[in-house]
């Protein structure tokens with residue numbers, strides 16, 4: 121497994137990271153999960169050389185962090201742990217926490233995450249979503265303070281715009297951005313990713329498989345619940361367009377003797393400015409396949425072919 125520097129954080133992360141949102145396992149999101157399978161998936165990731173594991177308190181309201189914490193016991197030195205603040209689960213109403221990046225809340229959340237993860241340091245601590253009600257100066261002071269105390273090693277922002285990232289950088293270092301990015305969600309390539317490249321920040325691409333859609337495992341007649349049911353890429357004409365796009369991509373993958381999933385991961389991981397895709401998984405077999413998405417290269421002529429397929433699909437919508 122190849123490693124890359126995460127911006128100028130000094131952290132070297134694997135070219136593929138493991139996402140653990142689905143391991144939180146709530147009915148409204150990814151449906152039920154088997155904790156034993158989740159732990160086996162995390163162990164498989166470590167066995168493949170994947171060292172970055174991404175979680176958040178809100179994933180299963182603490183459950184994902186607990187599973188990660190349990191899975192890494194005895195293997196902490198093989199792992200870089202990324203977790204988040206800004207959706208304090210202790211304040212959850214109607215199933216979802218409010219946005220809050222107030223300093224006192226961040227300090228509380230950090231202690232709770234450290235406890236659930238059963239560790240004394242978080243390698244990468246990200247603000248999950250911007251909080252319009254807290255001045256970013258206050259948020260950054262809290263994060264910089266945590267870093268000075270050795271409770272976190274690097275600071276990241278997730279779901280922030282270029283302008284919001286630029287504002288935060290006035291008050292302390294931002295080592296990395298986490299943003300949606302995939303073959304069907306390329307918006308960040310227009311501004312955020314170039315901005316991060318220019319300023320030495322790493323970029324973690326989340327939902328790189330478009331919540332499993334880009335594995336090519338779904339069919340026209342499939343119906344969805346949870347997070348997929350709410351996602352426009354799984355609905356109506358756009359869904360059908362995505363399925364057609366995947367059928368055009370399939371022969372490209374086959375020419376390399378790779379699965380569609382592996383082609384998609386390779387394409388994502390090799391986009392300029394992307395440090396690593398954070399690929400979600402529920403099972404060890406998925407992690408094994410996903411780890412095979414890197415360590416090989418797509419030829420230039422096939423990159424052009426893929427670009428044309430993506431552009432044609434976009435033109436259809």
Ligand SMILES: NC(=O)c1ccc[n+]([C@@H]2O[C@H](COP(=O)([O-])OP(=O)(O)OC[C@H]3O[C@@H](n4cnc5c(N)ncnc54)[C@H](OP(=O)(O)O)[C@@H]3O)[C@@H](O)[C@H]2O)c1
Pocket residue numbers: 138139140141142150174175248278279298325326327328329330331332333335337381398399400401402405406407409410
């Ligand atoms: N910062 C943020 O706001 C934010 C938002 C979203 C995600 N994230 C992070 O990014 C991670 C990944 O995003 P994501 O979970 O939304 O979506 P994703 O990585 O695009 O898709 C993950 C899902 O695809 C399916 N899958 C994965 N590998 C597969 C394989 N080899 N074969 C067949 N199916 C496979 C699994 O679902 P099934 O087994 O259920 O089919 C898995 O849960 C999250 O876990 C989380 O850590 C962060």
